[in-house]
Amino acid sequence: MKWDWFDQPGLAKHEGKYRKREGTALMAKITYVEHNGTEHVVEVASGLTVMEGARDNNIPGIEADCGGACACSTCHVYVAQDWVEKIPAKDDMEEDMLDFAFQPDPARSRLTCQIKVTDDMDGLVVHMPEKQI
Numbered sequence: 531m532k533w534d535w536f537d538q539p540g541l542a543k544h545e546g547k548y549r550k551r552e553g554t555a556l557m558a559k560i561t562y563v564e565h566n567g568t569e570h571v572v573e574v575a576s577g578l579t580v581m582e583g584a585r586d587n588n589i590p591g592i593e594a595d596c597g598g599a600c601a602c603s604t605c606h607v608y609v610a611q612d613w614v615e616k617i618p619a620k621d622d623m624e625e626d627m628l629d630f631a632f633q634p635d636p637a638r639s640r641l642t643c644q645i646k647v648t649d650d651m652d653g654l655v656v657h658m659p660e661k662q663i
């Protein structure tokens with residue numbers, strides 16, 4: 531039996547079909563916490579953005595008016611403190627757009643459309659602001 535490893539993390543091709551590589555996750559469990567404390571725990575596929583995970587699961591509080599183009603800041607969240615250093619840093623465009631978000635926190639604020647989910651984000655927690663602008 532020969533395994534043909536596919537270049538995407540967590541996927542392996544075997545007999546023409548892609549399968550989950552043992553011991554890896556193709557999904558990350560993400561907890562979205564509304565401003566009122568309501569938690570939504572959903573599985574988001576690697577490769578989607580944290581914003582798309584919210585949109586696809588009808589989670590309120592992330593509006594994403596520009597559809598993920600980093601042009602509206604209505605997908606703003608506060609990343610849980612223990613995750614701030616674990617996710618890729620924001621670039622200059624995201625940093626600039628966060629200036630237009632509601633009550634941004636320089637350390638924890640992120641635009642969810644700019645965070646691409648990977649399987650090592652399993653357990654990520656994000657908190658919604660009181661409102662989106």
Ligand code: FES
Binds near residue numbers: 581627
């Ligand atoms: S969806 Fe508009 S900035 Fe993220």
